[in-house]
Amino acid sequence: MIENYNDIAITDTRRKILNIIDKTLIAMDPENAIKNFIEKNNIKFDSKRIFLIGFGKAAFKMYSGIRPFILKDLVYASIIVPDDEKTNDYNELRILRGTHPFTGDLSVSSSISMLSGLKNLNENDLVIVLISGGGSSLFEIPEDGINIDDIKNISKTMMDKGCDIYELNMVRSMLSKVKGGKLATMLYPARVISFIISDVKNDDLSIIASGPLTRIDYRIEDLMETIKKYLGNDERIKMYRNIDDIYFNNVKQYIILKNRDFLDYIYSNINDDAVNLGSNFSGNVEDLSLILHNILKNIYSSKRKPFYFMLGGETTVDVKGHGSGGRNQELVLRFMKNSSNSEVYTIASFGTDGIDGVSPAAGGIVDSDHEIDNINEYLNRNDSYNLLIKNHGAIITGRTGNNVSDIIIGLYYNK
Amino acid sequence: MIENYNDIAITDTRRKILNIIDKTLIAMDPENAIKNFIEKNNIKFDSKRIFLIGFGKAAFKMYSGIRPFILKDLVYASIIVPDDEKTNDYNELRILRGTHPFTGDLSVSSSISMLSGLKNLNENDLVIVLISGGGSSLFEIPEDGINIDDIKNISKTMMDKGCDIYELNMVRSMLSKVKGGKLATMLYPARVISFIISDVKNDDLSIIASGPLTRIDYRIEDLMETIKKYLGNDERIKMYRNIDDIYFNNVKQYIILKNRDFLDYIYSNINDDAVNLGSNFSGNVEDLSLILHNILKNIYSSKRKPFYFMLGGETTVDVKGHGSGGRNQELVLRFMKNSSNSEVYTIASFGTDGIDGVSPAAGGIVDSDHEIDNINEYLNRNDSYNLLIKNHGAIITGRTGNNVSDIIIGLYYNK
Structure with a gap:
């Protein structure tokens, strides 16, 4: 389903996350979902x-x-x-x-x-x-x-x-x-x-x-x-x-x-320590990026080992500019912008319908080993797509024919 | 499995949580677990x-x-x-x-x-x-x-x-x-x-x-x-x-x-919005109670609706006194002690082996509608059991013949 896989799968962790996203979009395809539901419930x-x-x-x-x-x-x-x-x-x-x-x-x-x-x-x-x-x-x-x-x-x-x-x-x-x-x-x-x-x-x-x-x-x-x-x-x-x-x-x-089905499928396909924060996350995308840092930092302070995390929902974006982008692409850039040097992460966020806001991408993926510059400048124009596409960070699937709002998945730990 | 169910099942949410704990201890019984594993893996x-x-x-x-x-x-x-x-x-x-x-x-x-x-x-x-x-x-x-x-x-x-x-x-x-x-x-x-x-x-x-x-x-x-x-x-x-x-x-x-199997079973048996924080939580029990408040507050600030949460691991207790108690019973009391008036919660923590520290209990359960006094006094003596047993809060199962360390499960929201 991910059309530009080779361009964005530039680390092992990215590959693992992108493979799970691909696998989930296929497994959760509405054609499968309705067929399985009818059979399972007779x-x-x-x-x-x-x-x-x-x-x-x-x-x-x-x-x-x-x-x-x-x-x-x-x-x-x-x-x-x-x-x-x-x-x-x-x-x-x-x-x-x-x-x-x-x-x-x-x-x-x-x-x-x-x-x-x-x-x-x-x-x-x-x-x-x-x-x-x-x-x-x-x-x-x-x-x-x-x-x-x-x-x-x-x-x-x-x-x-x-x-x-x-x-x-x-x-x-x-x-x-x-x-x-x-x-x-x-x-x-x-x-x-x-x-x-x-x-x-x-x-x-x-x-x-x-x-x-x-x-x-x-x-x-x-x-x-x-x-x-x-x-x-x-x-x-x-x-x-x-x-x-x-x-x-x-x-x-x-x-x-529903959104939770996506998260449960992702959770069961990650054979590492994983945190499933569930669905129903909402609110402004900048707030959620800060909230997410707080949650992950606190979890790490007790686990003290890398863990995968996943959550779902739908945020809102303050639209001020006329750039190309969407809430999922803004979230990953804002997460990077709001991160500290001690935080080591890979984070992907995507719309399950394949369309993030006003852009050709479904969402974005970034990691702490590949710093991106000028984030604020592009965010002020709501132009997240044009920054990500230049930094191996735009996830492109085309319309998926599905829609359970957005999914965020990543790996996190502190140095 | 819970021997004093009627004494501690004093709210709807407590009943739901205690029922799930009971059901999980039975489903995860080692006799079932090894039989299922042998058959499933042929x-x-x-x-x-x-x-x-x-x-x-x-x-x-x-x-x-x-x-x-x-x-x-x-x-x-x-x-x-x-x-x-x-x-x-x-x-x-x-x-x-x-x-x-x-x-x-x-x-x-x-x-x-x-x-x-x-x-x-x-x-x-x-x-x-x-x-x-x-x-x-x-x-x-x-x-x-x-x-x-x-x-x-x-x-x-x-x-x-x-x-x-x-x-x-x-x-x-x-x-x-x-x-x-x-x-x-x-x-x-x-x-x-x-x-x-x-x-x-x-x-x-x-x-x-x-x-x-x-x-x-x-x-x-x-x-x-x-x-x-x-x-x-x-x-x-x-x-x-x-x-x-x-x-x-x-x-x-x-x-x-393993611990994660318990959490996954609990997660799949809760038909409400649920957060599965996963296993491997460790560190001092007072620290974890504070960390948990931070995590739950941040999650709520985006979800804005009640959600169940669960996590697993093993904390440590500073043993200063000669009372009767254990890390799980201390955790729920410390969680109550460190909560603010706006937080509405029920929280249970138990050792899956049925034995919490030096006490007859497997763990403890408290909720924000049933405030408990003199928590510090009892904690200073590491006497959590004797405070909980007087406040419908000690979970008693006897030895379960199992052991995947501890499980914490609760419901949380803010007024």
């Missing part, structure tokens, strides 16, 4: 009329994995993937395109078109829904009286004012016809089985692709308070519908792959 | 004359697990276990007793007696050696010209002067007829298969029970320097024999269970 698809819809970066690979189990009774299949996602042809599969990270008209037209194939569903029908990261922007149909630009502007206003994902998700599910459990109302009374790849903190079903099949219980007061806080008295967001339980009775949702 | 015992010797806290349970695989061709079996270790009767097994943690005459006489059954070994014979923690003191025969009190005094002098385990091990293997690979010379030319449960940092074969079957390459200069550093010009330690490779050609050593 999931049956007993219906004469099976419909399939899907949206997100992993939709195509998830479809490839489930296809053999359902083809016999499949009457309709359509997915929405990012415009530059690699796919190949299955005659029966309608592949539609959408935009990511920001939704737009293409996503809306594709969403309407995808749903149009789900006609006259009855209780004997089975609808399979493949959900993965990126689904929030790829799968979107505004509520009546709202247009897609309203949704884009409201989202941007809230994010610029530093809202958290729960506040954003609450408002977006008001503005959308398909989020916050509303898709479930469209599929009723058919049985629904949803397979989900989680790219969000704590694998919260109401947040992944904005929970199209997940009932969200908002208190009206919280909703009004959030609107007022970020949007003043915005007239457009006045509708609120509590969805009846009946729409969720026939809905089963399975998370088939 | 190990064959093809010899008409099988001899078995074993020493350490887990020797009896390891024997119970291997017995069905070898009984048919078993011609001799004898083990040495601590004087208060629970065993029951197998007609064919000679159970001998030794002393722990300090060696002595009983260990020496039992070691001579155990080896006496290994007569006229030839290359078609197979000798199985079961090695586990405590073996250093239970299995000991002094070199000619050295008596057991010499070994005890020299060990005590070195430990009191703060030597590390490698220095101690180097000198002890000079003084012993059976350590530092010398047992291998006694078993030659028979084939030897050794099954080992590791209770030491980094699972170093030369250190577990002082490496009876492990060739140790000492540089004479290092040995002389160590003797001079701790023992002046001690005449008794002058012999040094480099053991020829030939004695190790037929020796296979398998580590069947």
